[in-house]
Amino acid sequence: MTLPVAPADLYRHGLKLLLEKNIAAWVDLWDENGVLEFPFAPEGWPERLEGRQAVADYMRHYPDHVDLHDFPHVKIHQTTAPETIVIEMRGVGRLVKSDSPFDMTYIAVVTIEDGRIVSYRDYWNPLAVQQPGADFVGTN
Template sequence: MSASTAPADLYRHGLQLLLDKDIPGWVGLWDEGGIFEFPFAPDGWPKRLEGKAAVAEYMRGYPDHIDLHDFPYVEIHQTTAPETIVVEMRGVGRLVNTGSPFDMSYIAVVTVENGLITHYRDYWNPLAVQNPAHPAANFAGSN
């Protein structure tokens, strides 16, 4: 990826890295000062991560908890700001610990500057994590 990589292309590349379980590669798409926000995070969960190192620490164990198989639905919307996209997507796979299915829908607002993610707001469903059997509860609760 280069500084001229379009945000949509960078995002799609990032999804492939997640499917490949290449977390260091995915973190490599981040700016050193990037901000990762979770506006709907329940109490006790991170609502904001500041900096690439914090993102790396948060994502480090992801493949140990969630085995992503596919993103069967990804729709990327351009905004009036060329560096910002809105993404609707669904990720599916299985929980590593139990083998149970993982199925989560997301909306993300992502800003890319100079070919790196500078701001990522992840709007996932916090109701799903109120069920301790849900994979996201196992993942996010461990961070």
Template sequence: MSVPVAISPAELYRHSLRLLLDKDIPGWTGLWAEDGVMEFPFAPPGRPAQLEGREAIAEYMRPYPDHIDLHDFPEADLRIHETVDPRTVVVEMRGVGRLVATDGPFDMKYIAVVTVEGGRFTSYRDYWNPLAVLEPGVDFSGSTR
């Protein structure tokens, strides 16, 4: 997918959420710069703390829909804050859906610090709750949560 260079970080982020809801993982990873870096500062042991490059991010995200069936990022819970650096936004959001393995509910709040250059994600620090992956009977291997 080609993304216009003039797209703002907030617009790109909102577009990325629509792609995740559509389960368009190739489209989502196509929003990344070739050398983009995704970080998980609260990753539990055995989970990656950092992914370097679009290909590594794509490999990590590929099975996401097999683990989490996202239904919504409620607008009431989505806040995109601009920063003094016009390339960077801080995002507060909530994702809701269901866990595929258990058919149980999925409801997670996130904070992300995202930098965009040339219309592509270059840095994405995903602050999610690692306790959610410790839920018995839920296999999140290969997913982003």
């Protein structure tokens, strides 16, 4: 499979893979040394994952926690650095363990080089994990 090279195209492709629950293919979008950061991570949660394997280990059980149904709002902003995009998005679905609704907004800053994700800073709302019934990746 030929991967999309434009950052916005690659990112949209990644969202499609997440909706398909194809975590292995999503992880394959990452550079071997890619870094995933969570600047607002609550205590006890990872703040930084270094390397594709660390991202794979973190995301492996994501579909067991969150059943994503849609990304009804995705707005991608191009920056002055062509390889870096800023994304505003909303993901909706359900939390598997509690069967509660999942509705999360995100801001992400993503850098893509040579068709691979090299940096992903995920600014998600850590207060959401404090809601009753919350069962997210990172709590295990």
